[in-house]
Amino acid sequence: MSGSFIAAMPTAADSPFSLHRTDWKAVLLRTWKEAGEDNVGLVAAGVAFYGFLALVPLVTAVVLIYGLVVEPAQVREDLMQLFSIMPGDIAKVIATPMVDSVQASDRSKGWGLVIALGVALFGARNGAGAIVTALNIAYEENETRGFVRLNLLALAVTGAAAVLAIVAAGAIAALGHLDALLPQLGGIGLVFGKASTYIVLGLLGAGMAATLYRFAPDRQAARWQWLTPGSIFSALGWLVLTLGFGLYVANFGNYDATYGSLGAVVVLLTWLYLSSYVLLLGAELNAELEHQTASDTTTGAPVPLGRRGAWVADHVADSTMAGPPAPQPARRPAAARANKPARWAAPVVVAGLLLGQRNGTARYAGRAIALAALIARFNRPRRPAAAGPLPSARPQSGTP
Structure with a gap:
């Protein structure tokens, strides 16, 4: 994000x-x-x-x-x-x-x-x-x-x-x-x-x-x-x-x-x-x-941001507390990122497959929809993954 x-x-x-x-x-x-x-x-x-x-x-x-x-x-x-x-x-x-x-x-x-x-x-x-x-x-x-x-x-x-x-x-x-x-x-x-x-x-x-x-x-x-x-x-x-x-x-x-x-x-x-x-x-x-x-x-016990041992707990979503949003560290590259149209690909594939079970023209239309969604899914442009330092564990007791 x-x-x-x-x-x-x-x-x-x-x-x-x-x-x-x-x-x-x-x-x-x-x-x-x-x-x-x-x-x-x-x-x-x-x-x-x-x-x-x-x-x-x-x-x-x-x-x-x-x-x-x-x-x-x-x-x-x-x-x-x-x-x-x-x-x-x-x-x-x-x-x-x-x-x-x-x-x-x-x-x-x-x-x-x-x-x-x-x-x-x-x-x-x-x-x-x-x-x-x-x-x-x-x-x-x-x-x-x-x-x-x-x-x-x-x-x-x-x-x-x-x-x-x-x-x-x-x-x-x-x-x-x-x-x-x-x-x-x-x-x-x-x-x-x-x-x-x-x-x-x-x-x-x-x-x-x-x-x-x-x-x-x-x-x-x-x-x-x-x-x-x-x-x-x-x-x-x-x-x-x-x-x-x-x-x-x-x-x-x-x-x-x-x-x-x-x-x-x-x-x-x-x-x-x-x-x-x-x-x-x-x-x-x-x-x-x-x-x-x-x-x-x-x-x-509550600890400060950055020392909680969990990415989503260690970072807060962008806000307007004081002017423009502060730069946020990149999320871990746990999965490849998709562009906006690709977000619709999975539900469209399912809808196409379900429509493909019908008789007549709907069967061929459904399969065509599913195929088009799959093509959009796997031929989308990729963003380069960014990596940044991230604390991985809660500090032990006594650690400054």
């Missing part, structure tokens, strides 16, 4: 909820700008690819852990209820490996179960590693953690995702039988159970997003209040996109006609891409909120 002139006045807000309306306007404008400059669409595609490769090991881990407390048949039933809110084709892709995992969990005992679980978690860690890298880009950080620490973090994220899926599956299964548990509620119980399902998913999703935003980037952790807006946005956005995309696939999409037997895989990849995009957009929002205030947004 060097050289930008979006913020009208500096602020020392201690919480994003105490920011003025003009501050929020500046934050939203910069969030959209940074989403393009950080190539969020392209990064989300990479996260979706690694997430796809990690999906089967993750499902295996979920089944093995869940199978420790319930019967294998119940595991399959509960997980299918969890997947029922997603586009139908996703359940087709997941069903086979899930059935195999249920059978394996029924056979595995003792050390065999421990080894199988370890292999599954290790196989799924690359998906978590891709999320860690993507969040470093959103928060303008370079990765400095060692190989062992980084892999332990990826394994922890994978394990947390597995536990989250188990909690969600159990909660949704219970809510799905609310009418049987409380028959006196009648039809109201069904409506309440369905609404509660989405509320539970939203809360769990927001909690998982906030945890990722706090611990995944290589920086001094942000306080929870500075992670809340992006977490709520990502959770609500994910629910809306999941339901909307599911309706589109069920009523308008024709992926099987275009991709044949790969149609279900394309649906799954598209859903993973949209989910990753929303997660990263929430991170960009949180980063710009921290960038808007001069107050210390990191954990621990």
